[in-house]
Amino acid sequence: MSSIRSDIVAQAEFFTSTHRIIGEVPTGPKPLSDLLNDQSQSYLLAYNVYLSRLNTPGEIDAHAPVAYLSKANLSIVIVSSRETRSPDQGRFTEQEYEALATLPGIEVRGRFAGPRRIDLRSFSPAAIDPFLVLTGATALLTDLPEQPFQGDAILVSRSRLESLCLTE
Amino acid sequence: MPKALVIDDHASLTTMVGLFLSDAGFSVKAAVSGPEGLDKAMAEPPDVVILDIMMPGMDGYQVCRRLRSDPRTARAVIVALTARGQPVDVDMALRSGADLHMTKPFKGSFLLEEIERLCAERRPMMSPQGFQILVLELEEAVGATTLACNLALCLAAEGKHLTALADMAVASGQTADCLGLGAPDAWPTAPLEDTEGMVASLVRHSSGLFALPSPSKGNRPTPDQVNELLRVLREWHDYVIVDTELNLGPLAPTLLSSSTLILLLLTPEPKVLKTAQTSLAAIRRLGSPTLQIWPILCKAQSDQITTRERAEKALKLPLKMVVPWSPEEFEAAKAGGKPLVLGDPQSPLAAAIQTLAAQIVEATNMRPAQEAAR
Numbered sequence: 001m002s003s004i005r006s007d008i009v010a011q012a013e014f015f016t017s018t019h020r021i022i023g024e025v026p027t028g029p030k031p032l033s034d035l036l037n038d039q040s041q042s043y044l045l046a047y048n049v050y051l052s053r054l055n056t057p058g059e060i061d062a063h064a065p066v067a068y069l070s071k072a073n074l075s076i077v078i079v080s081s082r083e084t085r086s087p088d089q090g091r092f093t094e095q096e097y098e099a100l101a102t103l104p105g106i107e108v109r110g111r112f113a114g115p116r117r118i119d120l121r122s123f124s125p126a127a128i129d130p131f132l133v134l135t136g137a138t139a140l141l142t143d144l145p146e147q148p149f150q151g152d153a154i155l156v157s158r159s160r161l162e163s164l165c166l167t168e
Numbered sequence: 169m170p171k172a173l174v175i176d177d178h179a180s181l182t183t184m185v186g187l188f189l190s191d192a193g194f195s196v197k198a199a200v201s202g203p204e205g206l207d208k209a210m211a212e213p214p215d216v217v218i219l220d221i222m223m224p225g226m227d228g229y230q231v232c233r234r235l236r237s238d239p240r241t242a243r244a245v246i247v248a249l250t251a252r253g254q255p256v257d258v259d260m261a262l263r264s265g266a267d268l269h270m271t272k273p274f275k276g277s278f279l280l281e282e283i284e285r286l287c288a289e290r291r292p293m294m295s296p297q298g299f300q301i302l303v304l305e306l307e308e309a310v311g312a313t314t315l316a317c318n319l320a321l322c323l324a325a326e327g328k329h330l331t332a333l334a335d336m337a338v339a340s341g342q343t344a345d346c347l348g349l350g351a352p353d354a355w356p357t358a359p360l361e362d363t364e365g366m367v368a369s370l371v372r373h374s375s376g377l378f379a380l381p382s383p384s385k386g387n388r389p390t391p392d393q394v395n396e397l398l399r400v401l402r403e404w405h406d407y408v409i410v411d412t413e414l415n416l417g418p419l420a421p422t423l424l425s426s427s428t429l430i431l432l433l434l435t436p437e438p439k440v441l442k443t444a445q446t447s448l449a450a451i452r453r454l455g456s457p458t459l460q461i462w463p464i465l466c467k468a469q470s471d472q473i474t475t476r477e478r479a480e481k482a483l484k485l486p487l488k489m490v491v492p493w494s495p496e497e498f499e500a501a502k503a504g505g506k507p508l509v510l511g512d513p514q515s516p517l518a519a520a521i522q523t524l525a526a527q528i529v530e531a532t533n534m535r536p537a538q539e540a541a542r
Binding site: 011013022048050057058059060063065144147148149150 | 221222224225227229251252254255256257259260
């Protein structure tokens with residue numbers, strides 16, 4: 001794929017309620033999760049984007065050299081491990097949970113690092129990061145459950161989260 | 169030297185992959201877009217194509233489908249090399265016609281191993297030119313077109329052999345109906361020069377078989393035109409199955425001299441067996457010295473052993489096969505609009521044709537490069 005910018009770029013798969021969008025985001029030295037969780041900016045610019053409708057996620061329906069992505073309308077983002085921050089070994093990430101997150105049209109299963117005594121109120125959108133990280137994760141489109149989407153990490157939008165189930 | 173074509177809109181990647189391949193002994197061409205890649209592929213058909221998927225304009229899936237739908241490029245080994253690595257993307261690449269899906273970043277040594285494996289599987293022992301098989305009936309309505317169509321489908325099945333079915337029954341051809349395909353208006357008048365016209369005349373069946381139905385309009389083709397048509401088809405395909413009219417007509421010398429094998433369909437009717445010897449003599453006179461003749465008895469309904477003996481005595485040749493006769497199977501296939509080997513592959517007639525196809529593959533794989541063994 002050709003790049004418009006010569007900065008360090010991250011390639012990721014962005015899912016909205018209707019489309020799968022693969023594109024490159026210039027990130028510089030920070031992981032993409034930092035840019036997504038930066039609440040001072042409501043959007044991302046992605047380059048060399050290829051769009052697919054969710055009912056036919058393998059087909060390429062459109063291409064654009066640049067796209068504006070509204071963070072509020074992203075459901076999940078599939079990234080490689082280098083695009084997330086490793087959980088600090090501290091009080092807030094000392095326990096690993098098996099997690100199942102549901103969003104409109106999507107289920108995500110993966111591992112979530114959290115505190116030993118979890119307060120589920122911390123999962124509200126008003127909490128710290130707009131996107132929570134599930135590692136070693138698999139996403140299923142509920143209309144196409146036989147075609148999983150996998151990634152080192154899947155960033156899940158808290159504002160679009162319908163439910164989060166945690167098992168120790 | 170085998171030829172490779174690398175198609176990727178990222179020029180540095182085409183250079184890198186090109187270096188791997190040229191170190192491995194390939195002659196390499198590169199393209200940075202789908203349309204450029206297709207132009208280069210049609211101009212000089214490659215043995216191997218390394219194809220990016222995410223390219224602006226024409227994506228790799230479209231390029232792949234175009235390569236597979238043209239007989240000049242249909243047999244190339246195609247590797248989709250892409251950052252799209254989800255199971256749905258692998259499935260999409262394979263359904264578009266790629267032989268292999270590989271994600272970026274990739275290991276050069278692994279790519280080369282896989283290319284070598286796929287090339288070795290491709291055409292292990294076939295001769296540089298395809299084998300032409302003529303299906304000829306000695307009596308009307310024996311089932312030559314049915315046999316030709318179903319045999320061609322068996323040979324083309326699962327992409328094992330690139331196969332063409334040519335309908336030389338110009339005024340009365342029925343292969344288009346048998347396969348549910350349209351017919352071209354006319355064939356190209358100079359097939360050797362007009363390869364685009366030649367490709368446009370071919371119709372690709374969903375099974376992967378390429379058909380050249382008899383034209384619906386235009387003048388009757390000349391023997392030279394037919395000779396050129398068949399020569400181009402043999403260059404592009406592993407097998408060319410030729411369906412023809414009763415008694416071959418004015419194309420007899422052309423069709424017989426260019427064929428490797430003739431499937432001679434006859435019935436146990438006394439009048440057919442009586443004239444069979446005369447037909448065989450004419451075939452041997454007009455055909456090449458290496459032409460193989462496989463007599464096939466059709467419509468043998470009762471006492472097959474006696475019938476077989478009688479036929480072999482009349483021909484002074486062993487029969488290759490006795491095809492089970494079932495009018496019900498023919499009618500059911502016609503009514504269903506689907507050839508027998510696709511609609512009812514377990515039926516006795518379909519099974520017999522599958523056996524015949526396997527025998528042909530075995531016989532042609534055992535051939536030396538240029539000559540047929542008797």
